[in-house]
Amino acid sequence: MLLEKQTTWTGKVYLVGAGPGDPGLMTLKGKGILECADVVVYDALVSPEILLMINPQAEKIDAGKRRGRHSKLQQETTQILIDKARDKAIVVRLKGGDPFVFGRGGEEMEAILAAGIPVEVVPGITSGIAAPAYAGIPITHRNYSSSVTFVTGHEKAGKYRPQVNWGAIAQGSETIVIYMGIHNLPQITTQLQEGGLNPETPIALIRWGTRPEQEELIGTLATIVEQVAITGFEAPAIAIVGKIINFREQIAKNG
Structure with a gap:
């Protein structure tokens, strides 16, 4: 899947659901976006096989959250997405399951839109x-x-x-x-x-x-x-x- 990169000073953030783990359950749209992403901020529960779908040239940032072992705070993760979208065209927030099913996707979308950056949600199969x-x-x-x-x-x-x-x-x-x-x-x-x-x-x-x-x-x-x-x-x-x-x-x- 080919995506046209932004010509303005801001890029676009894609909230992509990676599904429950089986790479065969990753949507075609989500896979296409990963293949041409500039930056991917991913969660702990995203399977290694799906991480291999990411554009090899993309910057990869681990924002995984597990109980008692949060690598980044939610506010920090959202700020990273905003900052990266200001000089990169395709920024992906890759979440296990579906972004809008207990995935804080709504919170992230709200903050990113408030910063004046466009957002698109790519649903995933929820666990x-x-x-x-x-x-x-x-x-x-x-x-x-x-x-x-x-x-x-x-x-x-x-x-x-x-x-x-x-x-x-x-x-x-x-x-x-x-x-x-x-x-x-x-x-x-x-x-x-x-x-x-x-x-x-x-x-x-x-x-x-x-x-x-x-x-x-x-x-x-x-x-x-x-x-x-x-x-x-x-x-x-x-x-x-x-x-x-x-x-x-x-x-x-x-x-």
Whole structure:
């Protein structure tokens, strides 16, 4: 894909979703932009195979964020994008998953536009859809689930002060997909049960979804925290809560 470089003093910032990890799930548009980028500011969860798609002459800046190991503050990352766009034509903010699904893409877009720099969003496949699919779990099914809620399980480091109404979510959706919830899993599972979900409600944790090293841990709201402790299961992972997880077991029996 060829992009026409800007002739004005400012370039353009592209907020590109890299997808969940499998390089085959990177969009053609996103790949084309990477191939002619001047600068790429990328996140920690972008897979090495996708980083290889970047123009070899491009400047690459690691802005990865992992819990307790932030290489750059969000404000600093946004400022880098603004500064680079003032003398480079194609500046890419490369994010795992989709920029607008718990990826702070909206915050970055707002700041960049306020600085007078044009922005284009290139959506990516989010892990909340792709990882369950790779694990054989459809997030909707006419016989199991006709509604799904995507929610963040990540709160500010140091203290769990929930802003999410887990009780309302427990009552309002048949399938719940929780991003970044491993650290706060004990509080989340407790609040979902207090909100009315049966302790025997199935839950699946999926780590490194869509990558060769993908692994799953299946349990219930009552057992999953102990299972995580016993197995040493760690982030990055998403959680899927609901009867839809039984679909995978049914398929396995019939397979």
